[in-house]
Amino acid sequence: MITRSPNEFEKSKAQSPDLIDEIKAGLVAILGDRISDEEAIRRHHSKDEAYHTAMPHLVAFPNSASEVSSIVSLCNEFRFPLIPWGAGSSLEGNAVPVQGGLCLDMSNMNRILRIDADDHTATVEAGVRRKQLNHELRHTGLQFPIDPGADATLGGMAATRASGTNAVKYGTMRENVLYATVVSADGSIMKTRSRAPKSSAGYDLTGLLVGSEGTLGVITDLALKLYPIPDSIITLVCTFDSIPSAIEVVISAMHYDVSFSRVEFLDGSMMAAIAVFQKQAFSALPTLMVEFAGHKASTQHARDQFSEILCSAGGEIISSADTQEERSILWKIRHNALYAAINLAPGKRALITDVCIPLSSLSDCIVETRKDLDNSRFEAMIVGHVGDGNFHTFILIDPKSNEDILEAEALHKKIAERAIAMDGTCTGEHGIGIGKRELLIKELGKSVSLMRTIKDALDPHGIFNPGKLFM
Amino acid sequence: MITRSPNEFEKSKAQSPDLIDEIKAGLVAILGDRISDEEAIRRHHSKDEAYHTAMPHLVAFPNSASEVSSIVSLCNEFRFPLIPWGAGSSLEGNAVPVQGGLCLDMSNMNRILRIDADDHTATVEAGVRRKQLNHELRHTGLQFPIDPGADATLGGMAATRASGTNAVKYGTMRENVLYATVVSADGSIMKTRSRAPKSSAGYDLTGLLVGSEGTLGVITDLALKLYPIPDSIITLVCTFDSIPSAIEVVISAMHYDVSFSRVEFLDGSMMAAIAVFQKQAFSALPTLMVEFAGHKASTQHARDQFSEILCSAGGEIISSADTQEERSILWKIRHNALYAAINLAPGKRALITDVCIPLSSLSDCIVETRKDLDNSRFEAMIVGHVGDGNFHTFILIDPKSNEDILEAEALHKKIAERAIAMDGTCTGEHGIGIGKRELLIKELGKSVSLMRTIKDALDPHGIFNPGKLFM
Known part of the structure; x- marks a missing residue:
């Protein structure tokens, strides 16, 4: 059901139903058989890793910038939505063609x-x-x-x-x-x-x-x-008795200029899920995976400095690795996080949040978020790139349950609004896409009008990925 | 002489000469006595460190964002140019009010x-x-x-x-x-x-x-x-027998992940001028001043690694320092560069260029530029932040000689166009201001129209610093 007003193309199409055929003919002239309206291909381009779904009218496979130029000109002439498509791995419906149109699959342009x-x-x-x-x-x-x-x-x-x-x-x-x-x-x-x-x-x-x-x-x-590529990489896995003590160690290390290449946080629930998934005896404790990369002199110094800070804060190093092989094994903990979460509840999907806040508020933000998750009826885990103040929650929902979706979205909104109130953002790295357009306004207010002014100036007919970023 | 077309304010003013008084009255209502049309104050805001000069009609000293907001609204209503002013230390006339208007001196907003x-x-x-x-x-x-x-x-x-x-x-x-x-x-x-x-x-x-x-x-x-603030900082001064061997050492060190905090280049002419200015026996050779900053383990490792690369390339370390005091003395070489240049030719000023190119072309670019300088009738020196591919020439001209200005500007254009041809930029850090507007088009072509579209959308009456960036 379209609740938004129709775009320019939809208005024209209402008057001239053959418009799609006309556009297709124009695209065939540019691309030959590298344009498709086949159901299977359109379906493949109808969703990313989030749960939003919408079918494009057509899918194009350009080979060059000059073909893209011709395609854009044609779409601009017909006010036909055009949505660039990469690997379909985005998480916010960023490339889902919510207003139909042409999906521009860039996979041939891979030189x-x-x-x-x-x-x-x-x-x-x-x-x-x-x-x-x-x-x-x-x-x-x-x-x-x-x-x-x-x-x-x-x-x-x-x-x-x-x-x-x-x-x-x-x-x-x-x-x-x-x-x-x-x-x-x-x-x-x-x-x-x-x-x-x-x-x-x-x-x-x-x-x-x-x-x-x-x-x-x-x-x-x-x-x-x-x-x-760094000469030396050292990975440590450390546990803490509380979320604040884990985050405090990160802040303290940064104050002493400990140069991290990675600082990943996993909360107790996440570690419990990974323990089940990997069949390993991890404690369900707040955990940091940290990495130092560079010349050996620097990484060793960073490890020593970090260990000292960690010990005085009561943290414990449970594993360390400095060879590629050992590190790969350790990093499975982090790479398996999402699978481990879903493994706990087969058939469920994870709604993934993506807030990012100044480090001084990060501990409070995670603690409060954890309370919200505990008070909800969902299983949920927290992982974070906490060196950047960024963390995700995986909220496990039944994608067929409207009740689940609505409740999880309300929870997401609460988590994002807290981050915004702490001078943070509703998205550290996944983007606004479809679901965070209202949050963007809450976060940046009048600046969103400025963004909209830029959008309207550079894309006067609104052909580029309509329905994203802005309400 | 105005060769450009009049701006919106100038058109209105032609019909209503009292407009300035009306604007001033509006500004007094906002700022009280923190608005001035005194000659001395206007003159102080008529030039930066470049040789462009133009008087503002008025100078305002706001205390808050809310005052700035009222001022901007007033200027927008009257289409009156408004030029934000910091310390007046820019080098491309960036803040010179070439179309008159209101200079917004931000010095009170220093909290x-x-x-x-x-x-x-x-x-x-x-x-x-x-x-x-x-x-x-x-x-x-x-x-x-x-x-x-x-x-x-x-x-x-x-x-x-x-x-x-x-x-x-x-x-x-x-x-x-x-x-x-x-x-x-x-x-x-x-x-x-x-x-x-x-x-x-x-x-x-x-x-x-x-x-x-x-x-x-x-x-x-x-x-x-x-x-x-880094625990340890080590500074080295090194000489080379040629420009290419100096640049090659920088590229090679970066390849081996030597972590510089500064990499400054000074050519032979520059070192000769500094030798005179500081009364020291520096050789007139291509020179690098490099610095490593961080924990002691890292800086010492970086110094050792760099020294090895340097030696195998035939470079020579002529000074090194690892205390604040010693380093301050060494850095005088770089800080005095412009004074040392002008000292050679009292009464002259330096026209300063600011190209930046990919490191792989940097050596060729400096060598060719040096030839241009040698073939000109000017004394000129080269200094550069070469770790970023950025270098400046100081071309000593008589600011009262039109011939000097024209010839030096032609030289500047040639230097900038060479950098652009090497996929570089006409400005690494000084900006476009007044003098590089044509070069910007040469460098970025159609992108400048896109910039102009953004400008027109966000500043529909063209009040913000008119006459800069765009022709």
Whole structure:
């Protein structure tokens, strides 16, 4: 049921029902058989990892920026919604075509255009996936470290301003996209910036595109920062008797300039679920997985410094690893978290929240959130990239139960609003998509009107991913 | 002589010459005696560190965001140009009121609003200067490391997307402003973002404001990232027999993940000028000043690793320092660079260029630039933040000689165009201001139209710092 007002295309279509055929013919002229209206293909592009679903009218598979340009011009002429599509791994319905239209599947645009090792940059088409890039980099001594978990496309990661476990050391996509080539609403192809390491040349269009969730234009390629692969990586798993003591150790270590590459938090419920899933005897205690990466002298110093802080706070190191093999085993704890959660309740899905708050309020925020979860009728776990103040809850719901969905959404809203009240955000890394549009207004107020003004100026007919970010 | 078309205010004024009096009366109602049309005050606000000069009609000294809001609304109503003013230390005429109007001097808004040590953030009014902030931080163990040289205001540094010697470790203002409070054209006061360490909540308005040179709104306060003061800092001064061998060492060290906090380059001419100025026997050789900052284990390791790379490339360490006192003495070399240059030719001024290119092209770019300088009739020196690919030339000109200005500007254009051809930028950290508007188009082409679309949408009457960034 459409409760929103119809978009420009829907108004025209009401008067001319053959419009889709006309658009399809135009797209065939550009793409030949790389355009589809087959049910199965449309269905594949109707949902991401969240529970929102909506079918596109058509799915296109462009091979080049110049094809994307022709497609955008055509869509702009017909006011036909156009939704860029990466790997479908987003979590907020970010790429779900809620108003129908054309899904622009970027998977054919998966060429690594250049690797400039001396510059620590790689230029890739938007459909390149992060694992593919790192595989290609394997002989250079360099890596692209941003890791949101899923093997997402780099275009999609840019559009969502993704981050993940490594952000505490390397930043998010905001800090790691040097420039993007973008197709704007009139079909123009443009580069947002030079490949210089820094620049004061005009508005930061790169930053504007990164995190815009496909609502301002189509990213066709992008230049990324690369980093040397560290010589030495040390991982520790530590337990604490309370959430505050775990978070206090993180804050204290940061105060002493302990250089983390990862700081992951898992609460007692999460560790209990992992113990079941991995058949290991983990205690159901607040747990940190921390990692130090760099030269051996630095990582050893960081480990020693951290251990000292940890001990004086009553924490306990339960495992440590400094070889690739051992570390992989330890990191299974974190990588299995979502599966371990769902494993507890087969048939259920996890509603995933994504708040991020200043570190000084993080402990209170997690403790209060845990209380909310305990007071609800759901099983729920907390995991967090706490070095960045970011944590997720996995709220296990029956996706067929309206009651579950409504109650979990109310819980999500409460958790997000608390974070906002603590000068935090309702989304650290998953984006606004469909479900957080009201929260965005609650979080940023008048700034959202400013965003809307920019949207309307750059996409006057509202073709780019309509129904996202804004109400 | 105005060769541009008149702005909206000038058109109205042609019909109603008393308009300035009317505006002044409106401003007196808001600010009392904190508004001035005195010649001396206007003259003080007519120029920055570049040679562009233009008088504002009026100068205002607001005390609060709410006063700024009233002022912006008034200016918007009268289409009266409004130019935010920090310390006047910009280098591209960024804050020179080329179309007259109201200069908004932010010096009264110099309160440090809050320091959140656990969050590593400080929230300051736009008129706070960076030294003032660091002085206030002295008991916290934290610092705000971005240092453009001048004791600029933090609002001005944000507006210019400033950086300086520390950017190789800490990034530029782009990476270090968490959010800004901004007054938009209709007088609305809004925060661009939460204070969370990272966020995926909508468009990156913070990034859009940072580097916008006052053309999109007035920044009234901003939240900044802070960093622990390093335990150990080691500085080395090294000479090389050629420019390429100096740059090659930097690239090689970065490949081996040597963590610099500063990498400054000074060419032979620059070192010769400093030798005269400081009365020291420096050789006129390409020189690097490098610094490592962090825990002692890391800085010592970095020094050893760098020394090894340096030796195998034939470089020579001529000085090293690891105490604050010794380091201050060494850094005089870099801090005195501009004075040393001008000292060679009393009465002359330096035209300062500011290109930034990918590191792989940096050596070629510096070598070719040096040839251009040698082939010109000017004395000129090169200094650079080469860890970021950024370098400046100081071209000594007689500011009263039109011939000098024209020839130096032609040289500047040639240097900037070469950097652009190497996928670099005409400005790494000084901004576009007045003199690089054509270069911006050469560098970014159609993207500049996109920037212009954003400008027109957010500032429909063109009141914010008109005549900057765009032709």
